[in-house]
Amino acid sequence: MEDKIVKFEGYEIHKSEWFRYLGSIIHKECVIDVDIKHRIQAGWLK
Numbered sequence: 001m002e003d004k005i006v007k008f009e010g011y012e013i014h015k016s017e018w019f020r021y022l023g024s025i026i027h028k029e030c031v032i033d034v035d036i037k038h039r040i041q042a043g044w045l046k
Contacts, residue, residue: 018034
């Protein structure tokens with residue numbers, strides 16, 4: 001079983017498959033499909 005919590009300087013941080021950085025979605029596998037889909041959906045909403 002894989003531990004989903006990382007401890008860093010006394011803080012517990014939950015592991016994630018992706019995170020948002022400067023408006024882009026960064027995936028742990030370095031795929032950009034999620035970011036592209038999000039940007040297309042955001043464009044259609046505007």
